[in-house]
Amino acid sequence: MTVRRVMGIETEYGIVVPGDPSANPMVASGDVVTAYARSRGIRPARASWDYADEAPLRDARGFDMGRGEAHPSQLTDDVEDPTLANVVLTNGARLYVDHAHPEYSSPEVTTPRDVVTWDRAGELVMREAVARLATVPPGVNLYKNNTDGKGASYGTHENYLMSRSTPFASVVRHLVPFFVARQVMCGSGRVGIGTDSRTPGYQVAQRSDFFEVEVGLETTLKRPIVNTRDEPHAVADRYRRLHVIIGDANHADVANLLKVGTTSLVLAMVEADVLADDLAVRRPVPTLHAVSHDPSLRTRLELVDGRRMTAVELLWEYHDRTARFVDERSGGAPDADTAEVLHWWSTVLDRLGRDPMEARREVDWVAKLAVLEGYRERDGLGWGDPRLKAVDLQWSDVRPDRGIAHRLAASGRLEVLVDDAAVARAVTEPPTDTRAWFRGTCLTRFPENVVAASWDSVIFEVPGRRMLQRVPMLEPQRGTEAGIGEVVRGAPDVETLLTALGSAD
Incomplete structure (x- = not known):
């Protein structure tokens, strides 16, 4: 039993054209892609995307949505791309315009640590594009975040290859409560409550307020906790690609590692059919919101069987069952990648359980909250002060001298798992094992x-x-x-x- 499986992350970046709020974001996103492609000698007309096998409207519940019923954002196989900005990179990744955002889709990898490596390589890709466009005023700037704070959200999607033989109903049953709780380990934090951030406050995750249903095919409207897109990009009768849309974009290596590593381990137990059905959460969508709105982590989730526990306590249930399963299947000697995820899983839960601020080196939302509280204490700011929203945005700036997360990592205040040299190599070199x-x-x-x-x-x-x-x-x-x-x-x-x-x- 292992955490290893084929997986990857797709990240849409927030985009701003300085001084021009009316700029067309699709055109600006196309400029980002073409600027980077030209800097690497890639001609978009050559190394473009092959849409032949795409089927974005196929549902894992056993049917296809009609194209007439689908929102335009779901038609990811639409080749009418006015920007002609859709390229494949030498590291095996895809760089393209996803509607109004530049998106970096990492190459397929097999370990959580490699997910972190090639996801961070995407940050360097976007950083280089910003630097290239800075020479042509007004330029653009990019943010590795998930909302503009005004009602729009854009995704950081995870992908996991899993066995087709696993009933999809089992995937839903076991992942919904896990995803409701997982945000306390890997949320990236946000100033403001509600989709438009209108209510003052601070919350754990950027994406949670934008989710409206438990299960569904959509990714931009009526967002579901478990997405049902059935597009395996592999042998269809053997594999399923689980498309996870509920995660945040992470800057903290440990949180990013835990996001994919813990999910992969829970999936392994789902595939092995060893998880009991006693962790189901009552009213999962409102509970998802409530957990995100409480950075004290005291909110108690009500389980279907009547028990009440915090998100941290629920994650301990998943952790302990996973640890026992790994121990039984590995004879007490798990591989290094699995052991690393289990180590950080227990370490972070310990720290969050004692005092969330103890996890400021490992968890994005905690690290960001520590910075914001510093400003609040120094200047007497309330959560509705626009200066805090500006700091929130600055956290995710891709530029190393401006992005607060990058500055914290450079000064040793965020735990770094992958060194900069490995990330730089991953910009141009693909993973070797997929x-x-x-x-x-x-x-x-x-x-x-x-x-x-x-x-x-x-x-x-x-x-x-x-x-x-x-x-x-x-x-x-x-x-x-x-x-x-x-x-x-x-x-x-x-x-x-x-x-x-x-x-x-």
């Missing part, structure tokens, strides 16, 4: 021949051939450096590569 290695390496070695790519394919143009050549990659853990590294590195041209791949199959 198909992202093949995708990214082909873009490095044969940039003139890669016409398009997607999560499960790479399309090549071969000199002398009339037809484009599509290489399918439906197994996420094939196409690795260990599996085909010699073949890819030994091919002098793309025709030789495709011939060798055909022979290998």
